Amino acid sequence: MRYGRTPGDHCNAAESAVASRLGVRHVILTPSGRGGLFLLLQCLPSGRVCIPGYTCSAVAEAIALSDREITYLEHSRGSINLTTEDIAGRLQPGDIFVLTHQYGYATNVAQIVEAATQQGAIVIEDIAAAFAGACNGKPLGSFGLAAFGSFDTSKLIHVPMKGGFVATDDDALAATLRTRAKLVFHRMSVTHATRLVLLGCLLHLVTRPTLYWLFHAINFRLRGKTSAEDGILARKLNAFYSTEFAEWQAAIALPQLRRLDEIIHRRAEVHDILQAACASSTLFKSEPSPPEIAGTSVRLPIYAIADKMALYQSLVANGVDCGFSFTMLATPKSLSESWRIAGSVLNLPCYGSITPDELTRLAMTLESLEKQ
Numbered sequence: 001m002r003y004g005r006t007p008g009d010h011c012n013a014a015e016s017a018v019a020s021r022l023g024v025r026h027v028i029l030t031p032s033g034r035g036g037l038f039l040l041l042q043c044l045p046s047g048r049v050c051i052p053g054y055t056c057s058a059v060a061e062a063i064a065l066s067d068r069e070i071t072y073l074e075h076s077r078g079s080i081n082l083t084t085e086d087i088a089g090r091l092q093p094g095d096i097f098v099l100t101h102q103y104g105y106a107t108n109v110a111q112i113v114e115a116a117t118q119q120g121a122i123v124i125e126d127i128a129a130a131f132a133g134a135c136n137g138k139p140l141g142s143f144g145l146a147a148f149g150s151f152d153t154s155k156l157i158h159v160p161m162k163g164g165f166v167a168t169d170d171d172a173l174a175a176t177l178r179t180r181a182k183l184v185f186h187r188m189s190v191t192h193a194t195r196l197v198l199l200g201c202l203l204h205l206v207t208r209p210t211l212y213w214l215f216h217a218i219n220f221r222l223r224g225k226t227s228a229e230d231g232i233l234a235r236k237l238n239a240f241y242s243t244e245f246a247e248w249q250a251a252i253a254l255p256q257l258r259r260l261d262e263i264i265h266r267r268a269e270v271h272d273i274l275q276a277a278c279a280s281s282t283l284f285k286s287e288p289s290p291p292e293i294a295g296t297s298v299r300l301p302i303y304a305i306a307d308k309m310a311l312y313q314s315l316v317a318n319g320v321d322c323g324f325s326f327t328m329l330a331t332p333k334s335l336s337e338s339w340r341i342a343g344s345v346l347n348l349p350c351y352g353s354i355t356p357d358e359l360t361r362l363a364m365t366l367e368s369l370e371k372q
């Protein structure tokens, strides 16, 4: 069936479109970003997996489910990404180093990859939030041996409720990944597909700023939570690790991939307006340099100067969807700098579907908070 569950022409075309954007030869669609990392770890030599202390807990989850040892690396510079100094002397031969371009921000990628490679580590890039970005003109995702990405609802390209991919230029690794994917991923059931479509429609509706307060009240406040993040890792494989990316999902991703430049352009406009609104804030700081390709960051990260949760509550009360910001990490508490970052970072929405009215309201909210 043209828009059925069995992968076909749409999946092939989506894989080619992602590969050509990343400048690599092989892309394999996966159920999620974490599912992509899980698949990669099934195909790479055994070894410790080293990850940033400040990152999505799903990354740690995929590694734990792969029965691998996790080493968390501390961020010494207080920013969302690791630097060359952070990995100096911390890696050893046989390590797999997950280089994350958090929220689409990336600097000195070639230098970090070189520093990791010199220590004998294999580099995998986490471009879950950095698809279509670049560093010094080279696409993110093309620096390491392989990369994994996400088509989660919060990302640049999204399908209900999640999807992802792995990418590599290495022919032998690609062949192993394809063989392994056939064993690990199973055809999506009709019930699961129906559930995903319904949830996708619902989420699209309730995350509009006008309804966001309702979504937040029902989903979080009534359940005594402040966000969906709890840092708790799944102990068993779930659909994000085992359900094959379906043809109907590729049919949703493909038009977005074809309009990618247009999507990025619109997001860049939104990003610029928000960045300007944030520039002179006394409540929070922003990243010093924007992503090289404006519009490729999934969110605009801000660092709260005082109480992050108080700022978060004020933004939510004004209908601002702060999305996820990894407030609860899977990282040991001894990595105090990573936890400090988690305790200050918030994210502003810079998705292209935001209407001019919604954007004006958001900029006004930021301004009014400043006066309070």
Ligand SMILES: Cc1ncc(COP(=O)(O)O)c(C=O)c1O
Pocket: 032, 033, 034, 035, 055, 056, 058, 059, 100, 102, 103, 126, 128, 129, 149, 150, 151, 152, 162, 163, 164, 240
């Ligand atoms: C940096 C990073 N890595 C990995 C993931 C996991 O991706 P997924 O939710 O598609 O499994 C995310 C998701 O937000 C992420 O932001």
